Structures are given as structure tokens and as C-alpha cells.
Amino acid sequence: MHVLIINGSPRIKKYSNTDKILSEFTKGMCEKGDTFDLYEISDKKSWDNIRKAYDESDNILIALPLYVECIPGLLMEFLETLTPKTGGAKMSFILQSGFAEGVQLRCGEAYLERLAGRLGCEYGGTLCKGGNFEIRFLNDENRVKATSPYGEMGREFSANGNFNSDKCKAFTGPEIFPAPVRLMVGFFFRTAVRKSFMRDAESLGCTKPLDYKPYT
Numbered sequence: 001m002h003v004l005i006i007n008g009s010p011r012i013k014k015y016s017n018t019d020k021i022l023s024e025f026t027k028g029m030c031e032k033g034d035t036f037d038l039y040e041i042s043d044k045k046s047w048d049n050i051r052k053a054y055d056e057s058d059n060i061l062i063a064l065p066l067y068v069e070c071i072p073g074l075l076m077e078f079l080e081t082l083t084p085k086t087g088g089a090k091m092s093f094i095l096q097s098g099f100a101e102g103v104q105l106r107c108g109e110a111y112l113e114r115l116a117g118r119l120g121c122e123y124g125g126t127l128c129k130g131g132n133f134e135i136r137f138l139n140d141e142n143r144v145k146a147t148s149p150y151g152e153m154g155r156e157f158s159a160n161g162n163f164n165s166d167k168c169k170a171f172t173g174p175e176i177f178p179a180p181v182r183l184m185v186g187f188f189f190r191t192a193v194r195k196s197f198m199r200d201a202e203s204l205g206c207t208k209p210l211d212y213k214p215y216t
């Protein structure tokens, strides 16, 4: 099969975690001869080309990061320019995020299922996975370690043409962390992470505490 893949991150290719994920995913997907074209919506100059590819494709995969619990605004802007398809195209999604619990991806997943229908496409499922904040900061070896599980999902997609298999569903990992882990993460965010955010804010010239509420 031939797949049109659209990276829906507003980050340019070099900095995009979605790009690194797609790199491993497509390796797995292409092992048995499948092929793909890849476009980035971060490159606004290519939008006419992406639209043309969309119009001509019957197998579309949009890979996107979760931004503020939702889909990135730039991707939304692009999607609003598409004409719904007629004639049996399929649309699937990879939805990835920073925080690791599956539950936070479910709202976006429900939206994407509707989106496929609104664009006149059969829904090929959404591969949901969090825990991806640091991918772009890792060295080559650790980045491959972190993203190589997506290679297996590429093989699944190649074999089934969708993300509906039990393996793809299990790939998300835990919906909600157990209570002790949630407590530990909460503590970590209130201490170490807060300190590091404050340091970053100060380095950008911020003089007020991060929880300063000037309008209350």
C-alpha cells in the first residue's frame, strides 16, 4: 500500500518529536514494500502540495502531538482548508503526547474519529501514546531506544491497514497511573520541576513567582 503521511506538528522537522516517531514507524511499515510520501504542516509554503496529495490519496495517515489537551492550532487551520473526500478513502492517526497517561488522549481520539467521518473517510483508528516529551533532546542511541517501539506499530499498520488490532490498543500503556506513582509525580512537579520552571522563567527576565495572580 501507499500512504500519504502528514506530520501535524507546528514544530519544524528538525525539532519535531512526531518526526522522530514517524522515522521509526515508517521503517517498520516499509519492511514488506509499503511506500509513503511525508509532508509537514509546519512548512506552510507546502500546503498547496499537501492539499493536492490529500485530494489524490486514498490512504491518509495524520501524525500529531497533543497541544494543550487538543490538536495543534496550525493543524486545525490546515484541516479547515480541506474538501471532504468522496469515494472511499481511509484516514488513520497517530496521536502522541508529553504526559504518559492514556486517559488524556481519549478526548483527542474521539475528535479524530469524527474528523475522519467529516472528511468523508473511513476511520482507520488512532494509535495513542504519551511519554514523548524528551525525544528531541535525546542523543541518537537513546532516541532510537525511545522510538523503536513505533517500528512494531508500523509493521502492524502495514499488516492490517489500520490501528484496530489489540497490539495497537495495548501500545498506549496505562490509562491512569496507580495512586503511589501519581503521588510521586505530583511531588516531583511541585519541587524539582517547579524549581527548574522558575529558573527558566528568571533566565527569560521574569521577576514574579510563577503562581503570581495579578488579576485576583
Ligand SMILES: Cc1cc2nc3c(=O)[nH]c(=O)nc-3n(C[C@H](O)[C@H](O)[C@H](O)COP(=O)(O)O)c2cc1C
Binding pocket: 009, 010, 011, 015, 016, 017, 018, 019, 065, 066, 067, 068, 069, 070, 096, 097, 098, 099, 100, 104, 130, 132, 133, 134, 136
Ligand atoms: C504548546 C504545547 C502544548 C502541549 N500540551 C500538551 C498537553 O496538553 N498534554 C501533553 O501530554 N503534552 C503536551 N505537550 C507536549 C507535546 O505533546 C509533546 O512534547 C510532543 O511530543 C511534541 O511533538 P512535536 O515535537 O512533534 O510537536 C505540549 C507541548 C507544547 C509545545
